[in-house]
Amino acid sequence: TIKDAAGNSATLTLPAVDGSDSLAGNSAFVIDGSAPTIAVSSDVSSLKAGETATLSFTLSESSTNFEADDLTVSGGSLSNFSGSGTSYSATFTPTADSTTDGVISVASGTFTDAANNANTDGSDANNSVTITVDRKSIPLAFSFSFAHSFSIPFTNSLSISFANSL
Numbered sequence: 001t002i003k004d005a006a007g008n009s010a011t012l013t014l015p016a017v018d019g020s021d022s023l024a025g026n027s028a029f030v031i032d033g034s035a036p037t038i039a040v041s042s043d044v045s046s047l048k049a050g051e052t053a054t055l056s057f058t059l060s061e062s063s064t065n066f067e068a069d070d071l072t073v074s075g076g077s078l079s080n081f082s083g084s085g086t087s088y089s090a091t092f093t094p095t096a097d098s099t100t101d102g103v104i105s106v107a108s109g110t111f112t113d114a115a116n117n118a119n120t121d122g123s124d125a126n127n128s129v130t131i132t133v134d135r136k137s138i139p140l141a142f143s144f145s146f147a148h149s150f151s152i153p154f155t156n157s158l159s160i161s162f163a164n165s166l
Contacts, residue, residue: 042129057089063086105128
């Protein structure tokens with residue numbers, strides 16, 4: 001029994017079951033109990049010195065609180081994080097002078113949908129991407145031949161230039 005401060009019993013009147021103002025008659029009433037999911041992808045699977053990767057983050061439901069801090073990054077850094085709703089992107093740059101692979105992932109509980117359901121798919125295979133980083137030095141071999149004889153000590157200079165960066 002519901003009573004007010006004076007002790008009077010409250011009267012509860014419900015609309016007719018088929019009425020437009022009833023719960024059954026309101027077709028706009030939606031319960032969202034589904035957690036959002038995310039898929040992480042890269043435009044490349046491997047990088048060499050001086051290269052970067054464009055990452056895409058695709059959410060199953062719109063989110064207003066998915067941000068760069070929700071990402072775990074190793075083997076490099078992220079920049080240019082942008083997006084909204086269900087589509088986001090960022091640029092991955094590998095750590096200089098490293099051969100450590102880049103790994104970018106999203107853990108469970110890092111963002112929510114409009115109904116405040118948190119993502120719970122952090123262990124899914126598509127929640128992370130691994131990018132192979134090849135920054136190993138390039139082995140070089142030189143051989144020279146001279147058409148003329150020379151004497152020791154050799155006092156002329158020799159200059160070598162490369163078409164690509166090493």
